[in-house]
Amino acid sequence: MTTSIRTVGVCGAGGTMGAGIAIVAARGGYRVISYDVAEAQLERAARQTAAFFDKSVERGKLETAERDDILHAMERTTDLDRLAECDLVIEAVFEDLSVKRNLLKQLDAVCPEHTIFASNTSTLSITEIASGSSRPDRVVGMHFCLPAQLMRLIEMSPGILTSEDTFRAAWAWTERCGQTPVKTQDKPGFILNALLVPFNNDAIRAVEAGVAEPVDIDRAIKTALGYKMGPLELIDLVGLDTQIRLCEAFYPVTLDPRAAAPPLLRRMVAAGLLGRKSGRGFFTYEGDAMFGA
Amino acid sequence: MRYAIINPGESRSFLDGDPFLAGAGSVSEADVVLYCGAPYQPDAGKGAIIVELGQECLGEHTGEDMGEEGSNVLGFARYRNGADAPSNLVELVRQPRTPDAALGAARAVFEGAGLSVAVCADQAGRIIDRLVRPKYNAALRLLDEGLATQRDMDLTCRLGLGYADGPVERVVRGGLAYHHALTKALFETYGTPGYAPARRAVVAAARERQRS
Numbered sequence: 235m236t237t238s239i240r241t242v243g244v245c246g247a248g249g250t251m252g253a254g255i256a257i258v259a260a261r262g263g264y265r266v267i268s269y270d271v272a273e274a275q276l277e278r279a280a281r282q283t284a285a286f287f288d289k290s291v292e293r294g295k296l297e298t299a300e301r302d303d304i305l306h307a308m309e310r311t312t313d314l315d316r317l318a319e320c321d322l323v324i325e326a327v328f329e330d331l332s333v334k335r336n337l338l339k340q341l342d343a344v345c346p347e348h349t350i351f352a353s354n355t356s357t358l359s360i361t362e363i364a365s366g367s368s369r370p371d372r373v374v375g376m377h378f379c380l381p382a383q384l385m386r387l388i389e390m391s392p393g394i395l396t397s398e399d400t401f402r403a404a405w406a407w408t409e410r411c412g413q414t415p416v417k418t419q420d421k422p423g424f425i426l427n428a429l430l431v432p433f434n435n436d437a438i439r440a441v442e443a444g445v446a447e448p449v450d451i452d453r454a455i456k457t458a459l460g461y462k463m464g465p466l467e468l469i470d471l472v473g474l475d476t477q478i479r480l481c482e483a484f485y486p487v488t489l490d491p492r493a494a495a496p497p498l499l500r501r502m503v504a505a506g507l508l509g510r511k512s513g514r515g516f517f518t519y520e521g522d523a524m525f526g527a
Numbered sequence: 528m529r530y531a532i533i534n535p536g537e538s539r540s541f542l543d544g545d546p547f548l549a550g551a552g553s554v555s556e557a558d559v560v561l562y563c564g565a566p567y568q569p570d571a572g573k574g575a576i577i578v579e580l581g582q583e584c585l586g587e588h589t590g591e592d593m594g595e596e597g598s599n600v601l602g603f604a605r606y607r608n609g610a611d612a613p614s615n616l617v618e619l620v621r622q623p624r625t626p627d628a629a630l631g632a633a634r635a636v637f638e639g640a641g642l643s644v645a646v647c648a649d650q651a652g653r654i655i656d657r658l659v660r661p662k663y664n665a666a667l668r669l670l671d672e673g674l675a676t677q678r679d680m681d682l683t684c685r686l687g688l689g690y691a692d693g694p695v696e697r698v699v700r701g702g703l704a705y706h707h708a709l710t711k712a713l714f715e716t717y718g719t720p721g722y723a724p725a726r727r728a729v730v731a732a733a734r735e736r737q738r739s
Contacts, residue, residue, distance in 0.1 A: 379687045387686035416679040425675050425683040433662045446647040446654050454645035454654040457616040458606040460691030492721050
């Protein structure tokens, strides 16, 4: 079954990742329906999105008329039934298998037969998520990077039952949005997180083992390897609580000791040091503006 | 900060023609003395004595005292990814009782030459190799397991994480046999599976042995 994609739904669009994905889709010229359960979150995301596109105009990346067209093509709703109009639905809801499977089950009842369901999961199995749907052949992994509105990369993963047509159509859609897809197997963490989560844990363990101060670790990594961000700065951005959740998704599946949450990470989260979102993690922060333009 | 270098021709950190070598003066007038490939001579009158390290710990040069070690003698290594040219990073190794003044003097010498200094404890692999070698092992293993192509793995890290290069291309460029030697030593020290040399590094080391 070939799918012509015109309207894109984004579930969890009130969150940082969902809002970024909605921007990517709208910028790609698609009509976008942003869905979330909380109107307040959707409104906040809409304000941030408008500010993002305003900055794009200020910086000469968009004409004013283009910005207006994009924003006009973006709708928001707390009514899941509105996604009945979508050819592609991308979910970026809470990283929990039962939550994602339940969402797919609901979407089954709402969306037409041709709709492609894409999961933005960073850690869960696409095949397991797809088992929540009565049409697992229409489910594909589509992992955007944070911040989605700035990062071109998308990890594309077929589940065991994903059809060739579905994968091809989803892949082509990402390219039409100006993104760069890469294909990975449906394995824990795909490429990015399979390498990143244990690496970040190792950096935390180095702090805990007294190897160096966080600022020295990050400076060393950035200087020697040319990374734009040090691992501890990155954990602060992602959130220390999120890092624990990533560990808890990986470790039971892989039994890789490097994927287990380091004790220092757990102690910091218990102390409320969550990173940027709480103002303090391995470093201290101020402000909460959305990145980029 | 005036500095002198003993045995500069033996340095892995400062290759021939490095401007840092040209900035060195005589030992008698130096505040800081660097030893590159030569046994150091203690001199409490200097601001710092800095010993260039390979993969070994500073304690191999100074001796240790169950956490009470530390003097004006520090270790350093300018980070290199195997065969790559030296990076701008200097890993400066201190011991638990290293005086702050000695640390400051050593730091000033390198920073005065435009290098970036990261201070670390005297532990195997220091900062960079301790952190990146398990990642390179994982990348090589995932490549073996068919997770993705080398191109896509490296591209993912460059685009998704802003890395200058991907883990596979980097470890291959630095030398898989070099990676093998490093990880074998780290594995012997730490005993954790992340340091166990990856299969492709084992193969590269074996082939290098066959050639030599």
